Amino acid sequence: MEKRAPRSRFSYLSSIFLLVFFIFSSLSEAGGESPFEIQQRDKVFLLPGQSFNVSFAHYSGYVTVDEQNGKALFYWFFEAAEDPDSKPLVLWLNGGPGCSSIAFGLAEELGxxxxxxxxxxxxxxxxxxxxxxNILFLDSPVGVGFSYSNNSNDILNNGDASTAKDSVEFLKKWFKQFPQYNGRDFYLTGESYAGHYVPQLAQAIVRSPQLTGEASINLKGYMVGNALTDDFYDHFGVFQFMWAAGLISDQTYKLLQNLCDHESFVHTSEECERILDVASDELGNIDPYSIFTPSCTGSITFSRNKLLKRMNIGKMSEKYDPCTEKHSTVYFNLPEVQKAIHVDPSFAPSKWETCNDIVNENWKDSNASILPIYKELIDYGLRIWMFSGDTDSVIPVTSTRYNVDALKLPTVVPWHAWYDDGQVGGWSQVYKGLTLVTVRGAGHEVSLHRPKQALLLFKQFLTGSPMPTLSEHASF
Known part of the structure; x- marks a missing residue:
């Protein structure tokens, strides 16, 4: 790799001067504050329990997406650790629906x-x-994490369409508050029910010419992991995975196929729910989001074995800890933490939770299939990757493979193993318009269970490079 020639002191100071001039001369729509003033207001300094220094700046706060109803989404943005001016901007979304990107993506996965x-x-x-x-985490929709609305009915009326609309509005205003990122290469990423959020948001962006291009949102592509995609293929893959892994009986497998094949993963019939409960009982006390790792035995706020309630959990760290969600629940309920990250005390939840059941249970619309959006965006020319941890039984690798197969895309690079440190990290296949990557030994939250391999995956996605083969890895 070529080394970048160092900039002269004059060039560096000139760039800083121009940036500051631009920021001060551009006033935001909110209260006449300049972007510079907003960024200074949202800048995070020392966090409670932080015993180390960092080389990067980070910011957190609110962006109001609906002035009339007072809908405000909470974000936390981290500049790249080195040379942020040259790095792309990436938005990360967690799913649920109803689960916090701060709780999962940031605090126990890739943050x-x-x-x-x-x-x-x-x-x-x-x-x-x-x-x-540069990584931007967003709690979406309202009612999730620290995001709120003055109108309590908004929390009862979230759905796919409103979430995409509010996310577009968030991005429009966020880019005005951080104008130095206008035109920066921009990517969307997420997991689980973000398999709906991410493609829907990408579609909304590319369908709005006034939002796209080098002047504003320069969307280059998206990547989703263990992603809810199509009701039929998701169900079919789940049941097949659980049966093949020896988690459920032959009888239950047949009943799942008969009763749930054509049901929505979020809104099911009573018969389908009943047999899903039977399947949950047969699983035993395991983490269905990571079937080969220990489950958290401490007191936690949800039942892991209810497959319908949340699509977005799974517990571990670099040294496996199945109770990371429990730790985050303690930390983000500390008043001093909420103050440090600029949580509005007037709207702070009485108890911050990683996932909001009210949002999940009152979801208004969920597309039966996201595959038509894939076809549209592939034709548009976006870089699209799907990845899957292969020990997740909730949205397993079988479901992802069925979804990709349904797109009927020509193969560019056949199915092959990819490597990290001389070991198989997973498998991959490159299609015309889409890349599929599996991550060996990872559960639902790939960055939680295989953080090193997940970072390699992310690097390859950003550069558009295939996952390394053994010979390529050996040449590094």
Whole structure:
């Protein structure tokens, strides 16, 4: 790799001067504050329990997406650890629907800070994705995490369409508050029910010419993991995976096929729910989101074995800890933490939770299939990757493979193993318009279970490079 020639002191100071001039001369729509003032207001300094310094700036706060109803989405943005001006901008979304990207994506997966076991401190994640990109985490929709609305009915009326609309509005205003990122290469990423959020948001962006291009949102592509995609193929793949892995009986497998094949994963019939409960009982006390790792035996706020309730959990760290969600629940309920990250005390939840059952149970619309959006966006020319941890039984690798197969795309690079440190990291196949990657030994949250391999995956996605083969890996 070529080394970038160092910039002269004059060039550096000139760039800083121009940036500051631009920021001060551009006033935002909100209260006449300049972008510079907003960024200074949202800048995060020392976090409670932080015993180390960092080289990057980070910001958190609110963006109002509906002035009339007072709908505000909470974000936390981390600049790249090195040379952020040259790095792309990446938005990460968690799913549920109803689960917090701060709780999962940031605090236990790919964010730079993870929560310590006592719930009172944080430590650095050596495999954070902000090593190679500027990362923006968003709690969406309202009612999730610290995001709120003045109108309590909004929390009862979330759905796919409203979430995409609010996310577009968030991005429009966020880019005005951070104008230095206008025109920057921009990617969408997420997992689980973000298999709906991410393609739907990408579609909304490309369908709005006034939002796209180098002047504003320069969307280049998206990547989703263990993604809910199509009701039929998702169900078919789940049942097949659980049966093949020896998690359920032959009889239950046949009943699942007969009663749930054509049902929505979110809104099911009573018969389908009944047999899903039977399947949950047969699974035993395991983590269905990571079937070969220990489950958290401590007191936690949800039942892991109810497959319909959440699509977005799974527990571990660099040294496996199945109770990371429990630690985050303690940390983000600390008043001093909420103050440090600029949570509005007027709208802070009485108890912050990783997932909001009210949002999940009152979801208004969920597309039966996202595959038509894939076809549209493939034709548009976006870089699209799907990845899958192969030990997740909730949205398993079988479901993802059935979904990709349904697109009927020509193969460019056949199915093959990819490598990390001389070991098989998973398998991959490159199609015309889409790349599929599996991650060996990872559960639902790939960055939680295989953080090093997940960072390699992310790097390859950003550069558009195939996953390394053994011979390519040996030449590094």
């Amino acid at each position: 730079p800070f993870h929560v310590s076991p006592d719930g009172k401190g944080i430590y650095l994640n050596q495999y954070s994705w902000n090593q190679v990109a």
